Amino acid sequence: MRKFVVIAFVLCIGIASSQAQVKVNPGLRGGLNVSTLTNIDDNSSKTDFYVGGLVNIKFNKFFSLQPELTYSRQGDEGREYFNDGSSRSINYELNYLTLGAVAKFNFGGGGFHLLAGPSLDLKVGDNYINSDPEDFDLAIVGGIGYTLPNGLTFEARIKQGLVDIYGYDYYDNDGYYADDAILNQVFQIGISYTFKVK
Structure with a gap:
């Protein structure tokens, strides 16, 4: 019984000290989206914004996990064609609420x-x-x-969608899969700020 109490005490001390090293800091993030959709003729990228919140969970100076909740305005710039042969440019909007989690690996424990x-x-x-x-x-x-060191972060990201936004099957007459899926692609550049929590 005495050995069990000693082992339990040592485990509690170890868990408490390991949890004391984990730092949890909430924050805000926002920036510029440059988005497009793949496999669409006559389209070009669309510029818009993203904004949201985050929680940075820092396990040590080399690694942290960052859950994020973001409102992201995406889509592309395409062309709308009319019966008389004319066309006009139009911004196609796809607006998302994004639930994400990124793992961050710090070089040498630095910035x-x-x-x-x-x-x-x-x-x-x-x-x-x-x-x-x-x-x-x-x-x-x-x-x-x-x-x-003050918690301000500058980031550049690439976000690649994996789901065909139109849900097409893309099979030709011979039954072979055609690589024509229409996917979201977004380049993001922005800033975030994590608040110091004591």
């Missing part, structure tokens, strides 16, 4: 970091008239950034 992680994007609005894009997207995110 520079690599980041990568998944996200689930839930569509909250669009301006498509003749079609109904999917209500969600799954994406992977990768990027690089630098964090100043």
Whole structure:
């Protein structure tokens, strides 16, 4: 019984000291989206914004995990064609509420970091008239950034969607899969700020 009490005490001390090293800091993030959709003729990128919140969970000076909740305005700039042969440029909007989590790896424990992680994007609005894009997207995110000692971070990210936004099957007459999926692609550049919590 005495050995059990000693072991339990040592475990409690170890858990408490390891948890004391973990730092949890909430923050805000925002920036510029340059988005497009793949495999669409005559389209170009669209510029818009993203804004949201984060919680940075720092396990040690080399690694942290950052859950994020972000409102992201995406889509592309396409062309609308009319029966008389004329056309006009139009911004197609796909607006998402993004639930993500990125792992951040700090070089040498300093300010520079690599980041990568998944996200689930839930569509909250669009301006498509003749079609109904999917209500969600799954994406992977990768990027690089630098964090100043005061908690201000500058980041550049690439976000690649994995779900065809129109839900097409893309099979030709011979039954072979055609690589024509229409996917979200977003380049993001922005800043974030984490608040110091004592």
